[in-house]
Amino acid sequence: MNWSQVHEVYEKQASLYYDQKFENALNGFMQVIDEPINNHVFMENWLEKAIEMSDFLTAEIENSRAKDFNDPFRLAMFGNEKEMEKVIGSILENEFISDAKEKSKAFHAKIKELMSSIKK
DSSP states (O other), X not given: OOHHHHHHHHHHHHHHHHHHHHHHHHHHHHHHOOSOTTOHHHHHHHHHHHHHHHHHHHHHHHHHHHHHHHOXXXXXTSSSHHHHHHXXXXXXXXXXXXXXXXXXXXXXXXXXXXXXXXXX
């Protein structure tokens, strides 16, 4: 096996990661609930709760990062807010927050798709 083939194997595994992660979470969920999972209403309720949790986590990520930008001790490291923004960027352009929002949006789409397939 050459290096190119080794990289191909790792790239393939990386592309499967998020689906495997979701399947693992779903399996764990199925292990701890007491109700039969074949009930459509039950599944829809839990999927709606998953969306709520995703929204909560995304909002908390934004709140947590906002503290970094609003902390007076952080500002003390810089001459003024403009200088701080030049160095660490704007909260509106924070990559971590943007990434969390993007992932939450993709999660919402997956859940909505799953919900529509359950209703059929």
